[in-house]
Amino acid sequence: MNNKESNVYKLTVGGLLIAIGIILPRLFHMFGTPNLGRMFLPMHLSVFIAGIYLGSLYGLVIGFITPLINSLFGMPVFPQNIIMAFELAAYGFFAGLMIYLLKNQKTARPVKVYISLITSMIAGRIVNALVLLVMAKFLGMSVPAPMSVISATVFGIPGIIIQLILVPAIVFVLSSLKEKHNR
Template sequence: MNSKTKRLVMTALFIALGTIVPQAFHMLGLGPSQVFLPMHLPVMICGSLLGPIAGLICGLITPLLSSVLTGMPPLMPVGLAMAVELGTYGLVIGYLIKKSNIWIALIVSMLAGRLVNGIVNALIAGFSASAFGITAYLTTVFVTALPGLVIQLILVPLCYKLLVKTRLFE
C-alpha cells in the first residue's frame, strides 16, 4: 500500500473511532461527553501520528459525521464549533509534534482548540442574538471538562508512544 493510500485509510480509521468511541462511552454509561471528551482522543492521536493535514481533516469531519449518523453532537451550534475545535487540535498537534515533543504539542493544541472554539461560539452567539458568557464558557471548557483534559494528558502521549513503536505510522 502506498503512503498516500495508507495515510487516507488510517485517517478514515481515526474518524471512525472518533464516531464510535463516544457512542460506546454512552452505551456503557460512563458519563457525559462534555466531561470526558471521548471524541477528542482519536483526533489528537491522528494528528500526532499522521501529521497536520490528516489531523485537520479528521477533526473537521468527525463531529459532523457523528452528528449526521448519531445525532450527537447536535449539528448547530455544537457540532459546527466542535468541528473547528477538533480540526484545530489535529492541525496544531500534527504540526508541533515535528518541531517539539508530544507534551508541548498536546498542551498547545489543547489550548489552541479551546481558544478557537470560544471564538466560534462567540461568533455563533452574535449571529443568533444569543448570549455568550465568557465565564460560563471558561468554566465549561476548563472546569467541567477537567476529567477529560486529564484523560487526554495521560492517553494521548501513551497511545502516541506505543503506536510509534509499532512503526505502522512511518
C-alpha cells in the same frame, strides 16, 4: 515505505481514527447522559492522535469531520456540532503543527508530544471561544457565551487527564509499530 505506501497507510490510520472518534462517543452515550461525553471528551482522543501521528492536515480534516459525522447520529446537535468541528479541527491542526515545529529540537520525543498536546488543547479552546463569539455577534445565534469555555474545560478535567495519559501512549505504540514495519 515509499510515498504511495505512506499515503495509503495515513489514509487507513486516518479512517480508523475517524471510526474511533465515532464509536467512542456512542459508547459513552449508551452508558449515561451526554454529560459523560462532556466530562470524558471521547471524541477528542482520535483527533489529537491524528494530529500528532499523521500530521496537521490529517488532524485538521479528521477533527473537522468527526463531530459532523457524529451529529448524523444525534450528538452533538446544532449548533454544538459546528462549534466542535472548528474546535476539534484546531486541536488536530495545532497538534500536528507543534510536532512538526519541534521535530528538529533536541528535546525528548515524549516532551515534544506533551508540548504539542497541551498547546493544541489551549489553541482549540481559544478557537471554541472565537467561534462562539462569531456565532453570537455576527450571526445572531443563541449560543453559550465565550466564557463558557472555561467552565467546559473545568468540567472536562477527567477527559483532559485521560488524554494526557492515553494520547502519548497510543502515539508511542503506533510509532513503534511503524518503525518495526519499516525495518
